[in-house]
Amino acid sequence: MIPASFDYLRPSTLDEALTMLAEAGEDAKVLAGGHSLLPLLRLRLAYPAALVDVGRVAELRGVADRGDHVYIGATTTHDEVVHSPIVKEHCPLVALATATVADPAVRHRGTFGGSLAHADPAGDLPSVAVALDMEFVVHSPTGRRTVPASGFFLDYLESALEPGEILAGVRVPKLGPGWGFHYEKFHRTAQAWATVGVAVAVRRSNGTVEEARVGLTNMGPIPVRASGVEEAVRGAEAGESLREAAGRADEGTDPPADLHAQPDYRRHLARVLTHRALLSAAAHPTG
């Protein structure tokens, strides 16, 4: 299908992008990879008056090692994230989850920041963002603010970004040595979105889990931490007790009902997938 008409603006710097977005008014939208936005436009579920294409703003793209964190520019493509040596070394969970996003052609266009700004609870990156306590660097014509992942996702497809704001990039704190990672995604067909996904990071020492972070994909309108599991695995031996801890994965969640699964099945999946993810993360070689 053919989208409704819109004006097209292509800035080459972030300042220019912010000015264009402000001048274009409330009905303007940022265009990054377009792989969530263009499908919506084609179905005429969205009809912005103008698109500000940030795809050529060089300062928004790329991965940098910034000492205690890795900075990932918003328009860095999924493919670039997956192949980044810095991401692989310092935040492998991001690479593991991104590699499961859609298919190679979609990963060539879709962007890291676009996935997060879109705030789809079925997306694979929001749960990783909350598990790793990422920080979102947001620019507006009046300045810059930082939003923690725990405050970025407000509701289904709704983020803390205000009209006129642009997500410039995301800080991913480095966890240091001793951590293992895994992203476990359940979907019915290749390239499909997650029915449920579980992002796990665990710190081990001498066969014991010292600390864990568990993020859940598609278990509610926003990505959540499975804090019951995190509490239960602390100090647990990396054996049968992991299964018990994983049994708490669906505590406090509000999973949706749709074509792919009913809430009770999603709850079941969350428990099973969390167990698998904990086992894999505990066996993952430490960085």
Next chain:
Amino acid sequence: MTRISVNVDGIAYQDDVEPRLLLVHYLRDRLGKTGTPIGCDTTNCGACTVLLDGRSVKSCSVLAVQADQCEITTIEGVSSDGTWHPVQRAFHEEHALQCGYCTPGMIMASIDLLKDDPDPSEEAVRDGLEGNLCRCTGYCNIVRAVRRAAQEMRVTAP
């Protein structure tokens, strides 16, 4: 209207396009390059896959204006002087198509895949082509064809 300059299959074009024009419609309706079909129109099937600056993309989900200043290769641009691309030849030899609708996209995605991995395992081919759907259930022969092409390209590579 927005002016774009693109290079498609080795030829430079300049055109005024509406911003909402999708790349696949530009290729087919403006340039007459109907070798690239439209399958699902929902970014799922991969039939419209082309190379944009060397990387596979689904051209139903890229605006023509986003391709400004870029190089595009379609299925119509992969053979040279009447000689088929090794991937085209392998699809023919291995009978990797039945109705042929998914074939242009399959071949473009395969060419991209082989750039990254000149000797892909069966699993790597299946992963690499997960964004391309064949509804004649021809995957076995497609996988075989990609691996055959890979072998041939390794032998003939300088």
